[in-house]
Amino acid sequence: MRRLQQVIKQRKPFESLEQEVFLEVLRTGHALVHDLVELLRPHGLTQPQYNVLRILRGAEPGGLPTGEVGARMVASREPDVTRLLVRMEEHGLVRRQRRTDNRRFVHVRITRRALRLLRVLDESVRRMHTRQLQHMTRPELERLAELLERAREGR
Amino acid sequence: MRRLQQVIKQRKPFESLEQEVFLEVLRTGHALVHDLVELLRPHGLTQPQYNVLRILRGAEPGGLPTGEVGARMVASREPDVTRLLVRMEEHGLVRRQRRTDNRRFVHVRITRRALRLLRVLDESVRRMHTRQLQHMTRPELERLAELLERAREGR
DNA sequence: TCAAGACACCTGTGATAACAACTGTCAGCG
C-alpha cells in the first residue's frame, strides 16, 4: 500500500518548484522535531518547554521577563508563552515573580532542578542532532543552513 | 567571566552546525506556513483543512477512506484526522459515509462547495508560493529541495 | 495632577497535535 502511494506520488509531481520546497521544509521540520520530542518525553518535557529552558539557562543569572522569553521562541505568541510558563511553574521547572519596581513585568527564572535536567539532556540532544544529519557532509549542511536562511529573507 | 560568555554566545549562537540546520528548518517552516495560514483565514480554512481538501480533490472522483487521508498528511496521526474530518463535515467541506461493503471504513469525499473554494484559492496560493521564494534562483531552489529531501534520508 | 494611551501580561475560544486506550467490524481457522 505504501508502495502504491509512492508510485502515485511519482506520477503526480509537484505543481511548482516553490511548492515542492514549501512541502519539503514542512516535512523535514516535522521529522526532525519528532526525534527531539521522543527524546524529551521520558523526561516529562515537551519541545516548547525544552526550548524555554534553553532560553532561560542562557539568561542566567538573572532570568527574563515573559515577553522576552516569547520573543526568543521559534513559534508561540505572547498568550501562549504565559500559559506555557504557568504549566512549567506547576511542574517546578521555572519560578515566576512579578517585579516590584515595575509590576507590569513578570520575571522568570529557571530552577536548579531544571538546570540539572538540562545538563543530563545536553549530551543526548547533541548526539541526536549529529545522528539525524550525520549522513550529510559538512559543506552540504552549511549550504542547507545558508539556503534556509536565504529563503526567509525575501518575506 | 559572565560577560565573556555572553559575548561568545552572541558571536557563536549555535552550538553545532547540526543544531543550526535544525533551528533553521523549524524557523523557515514556521515562516512559510504562516503566510499560507493568513491567506486561508479569510476563507475560513486552516492549513490542515486546506491540506485535506487538496488531498481529497486529488482523489476525485471516488474519495478516500479516513486512514488514507491521514497517511498523506504532513503531520496528524489517525485520531486527529478523524476529528479534523468531523469538523470539516460540520462546515460542509467534506462528506463522510461508512462503507456498506466493509463497515470498518469511513469513506470521505470533498463537497462541491469545497471544490469551488479550492478553485478560488488555487491562483492566490500559487502566487503566494512564488512570492515567498521569488528572490531565490531556480538552481538555489532545486538545491534546497534536494538537500532537504536528503536531510530526511538518514533517519 | 490626572486622564488618555502605551505597555506587559492574562483570559477566552477554537483548532491542532501526540499518544493511549477503546469500540465496532471483518477474516481466518478449528
Next chain:
DNA sequence: CGCTGACAGTTGTTATCACAGGTGTCTTGA
C-alpha cells in the same frame, strides 16, 4: 459456528498554537 486477532476508526487526555479582547500598571502631556 464461534473464537481470536487484525484492522479502521473513535474517545480521552494533555499540551500547543493563534487571535481577539480584557486587566492591571506605568508614562506622559495638557
